[in-house]
Amino acid sequence: MKPFLTHDECMGCKACGDICPVGAISFPVDEEGFWQMTIDEEKCIDCHRCEMVCPVKNYPESRTETNRSEPLVYKTWHKDPAVRYNSTSGGMYYAAAEAFLERGGVLVGSVYTEKFERAVHVAVKDREGLQRVMRSKYFQSDTEGIYKVVRDLLKKGEKVLFCGAPCQSAALHKFIGAKDANLYTMDFVCRGINSPLAYSSYMEELKAKYRSELKEVRFKDKSRGWTNLGTRVFFQNGKEYYRNRFNDPWVNGFIAGNLYMRPACFQCAFKKLPRVSDMSIGDFWGLNFTQEESSQGVSLVFSNNEKGDWLLDISRPRMFVEQRTLEEALQGNPAILHSAVYSETRKQFFALLRTVGFSEAVWRTMGSTARERWLKEKKHKINAFLSRFSILYRIKTMIKGGVR
Structure with missing residues (x-):
């Protein structure tokens, strides 16, 4: 049979390969x-399972x-500051995943390969594995083979918690079928899936600059606050790279430029309610946060059905x-x-990208947009300085008032 999707429609979920x-x-x-997706017509038996x-x-x-159609919406954050800091948002995934493991379940999620060259979906059964599936990867994870892994785990009677992009979760539900009480799915608020080629080009550039192999990659790093996320x-x-959301080429090219998202993401079939998974998580942008929340992060949670309710309850x-x-969730999260x-x-x-490298390709392509973000960064720093000065002034005034 001929391919049934165009180049710009395919999400790259690879469920068709697993089912063939x-x-x-x-x-x-x-x-x-x-x-x-490419179909070898000589091997194909026209079963149309793909x-x-x-x-x-x-x-x-x-x-x-x-x-x-209207999910139950929650603002959440982990009570353990260390877990919360090391999570991308407020720690909701870690809480649910840890509780799921304690009940004998298996986690399926995205991990970096050993040298941080790629991201792949794997099954893990312990806290060491949980540490690997934490954090946003910010580019497309390879799910080839994982649907068969989940199917085999379910056949053995295992409980499975799958976490991925909405398209990957939808693919798993199609692969497994409508009813399996032991399958739990979680997706994230996805803006779009980025190119593994763009990611690898960026990392190769950094490795050459710092003359070293990678030890750890942290997108949405919180070391300078959740509302001032950076790339570390x-x-x-022993060396270290850090850029904030205004001057990091990866964040600029993705968030401001939409330069290397998968073409299908510009017409995503999963941007709607009801959501496709049992639970959906993300950053709860758009609320008025306390200083502590702005620094450490807040999770948005959609409980989409009874399984989602259970995942929240055990957390x-x-x-x-x-x-x-x-309404609050939609206002701050248009994605x-x-x-x-x-x-x-x-x-x-x-x-x-093929001629000048990743960073230079981003800055040349974005042009004036990059300059606008640079100016925003300067304004952000000035406002932060003035805010600290204002707080210090008020404290001094209060102290003087108390002395009198």
């Missing part, structure tokens, strides 16, 4: 670094029937939990319902 009984489907990488499992071609309607990379030679002893409204806007400069970026 004769191994007729492969995923060569295109010029932008994304996996693209088409039936595709979440883009056949949206998992069973999730629409079981999941809430640790190297084997409660570890979490601060406060129910909020759907829940809206796809990113296609960038006409994407082709320029990828053409430059």
Whole structure:
């Protein structure tokens, strides 16, 4: 059979490859670094299982029937400061995953490979594994083979908590089928999936600059506060790279430029309610935060059905939990319902990437937009300084008033 999706429709979830009984489907990488489905027509037996499992071609309607059109919305954060600091948002995933492990479950999520060259989905059964699946990877994780792994775990009677992008969760539900009491799914508020080629180009550039292999990569690093997220990379030679959200080329190219997202993300089929997973998590942007919340992070939680309720219930002893409204969640998180806007400069970026390297390609492509973000950074620093000065002045005034 012929491919049933166009290049710009395929999400790269790879469920079709896992379902194929004769191994007729492969995923060569295109010029932008994304996996693209290819069908070997000589091997293909025209069973159409690949088409039936595709979440883009056949949206998992069973999730629409079981999941809430208006999810229960919560503001949450982990009570353990260390866990919260080391989590991307407020620590909701860690709390649910740890509680799930304590009940004998298996976690399936994205981890970096040994040298931080790629991200892949794996199954883990202990806290050491939980540490690996924590944190945002910020580029597409390879899920080839993981659907069969989950299916086999479920056949053995294991409870499985899968976490991934909405398209990956939808693909798993199509692969497994509508009813499996032991499967729990969690997705995240996804703005778009970035190119593994862009990521590897960035890391190769940094390795050359710092003359060392990678030791750890932290996107959305909180060392300077959750509302001032940055990118931090640790190297084997002890050196360290840090840039904030205004001057890091990766954040600029992704958030401000939309330069290296997968084409299908600009017309995402999963930007809607009901959500496709049992629970959805993300940053609860848009609220008025305390200083401590701004520094440490706050999780947004959508409980989409009874399984989502259970995941929240087993997490409660570890979490601060406060129910909020759907309107508040949508106001601060447009990516829940809206796809990113296609960038006409994407082709320029990828053409430059091959000749001048990642950072230079970002800055040249973004041009005046990059300068605008640089000015925002300066304004942010000035406002932060003035805020500290104002607080200090008020404290001194209060002290003087008390002395009198």
